[in-house]
Amino acid sequence: MVQPLQLNGALDAAPAAARYAEAGYAVVDGVLTKPSARRLRDAAEGFGDWTLVTVLDGQHREFVGADMERLDPSRRVPFDAMVAREAQAGFCYLYERLNLYEISRRGMVTDPALKAAAELIASETFLDLGRALTGDAGITFADCQLTRYRPGHFLTAHDDSAEAVDRSAAFVLNLTEDWCADFGGVLQLLDETGDVRAGLTPRFNRLALFRVPQSHAVSVVAPYAPRPRFAITGWFRRDAPPEL
Secondary structure (H helix, E strand, O other), X not given: XXXXXXXXXXXXXXXXXXXXXXXXXXXXXXXXXXXXXXXXXXXXXXXXXXXXXXXXXXXXXXXXXXXXXXXXXXXXXXXXXXXXXXXXXXXXXXXEEEOHHHHHHOOOOOOHHHHHHHHHHHOHHHHHHHHHHHOOOOOOXXXXXXXXXXXOOEEEEEOOOOOOOOEEXXXXXXXXXXXXXXXXXXXXXXXXXXXXXXXXXXXXXXXXXXXXXXXXXXXXXXXXXOOOEEEEEEEEEOOXXXXX
């Protein structure tokens, strides 16, 4: 039996819910119990089977992270140049992930803590927290991915709207300790002019969430960041889960 991860039973969701109702975003610090947060952090740091994702020629692309690590610099330089051109032209991203929602539904999660994380996010306890924070009683399920942003990784501005899915809110559960805004990886919420109206630093064991659609970006992780930025990101959704 997998030992479950636990939400912090002392949470008071009311202040964050009021903030969300007013501004369309909120943060909840200490969302997990400390042992659960540390256990999940250790699992994220120890995970090794990453997929590098980006956009090339306007299309989502996936690469085996370990293979990209071993790539000769003479081949990596042109790859990075292509990614840079894509980012200059419009929507782009570069980071590593594990599609935790999909592999969990297929029973393919082997790490006990990551399996427990998928089970927590699928649970009514977590969904009820999402409903309470957003005021959206129509939330039916949540999907998620484990992400790792390393120096040079980023996510350019977009609003999370998508055809054929009904996203109520996006969430980010941050898993990196001792992080500051100077290291980058900041969730930036943008106004209609493109100015940053809020910058949410990825503090350890902080749940950040914002209404969809909402223009946002993740700032580039600095070359001097002392460690990767780990998080579980996903969406509270109002539609039916996709069929397997």
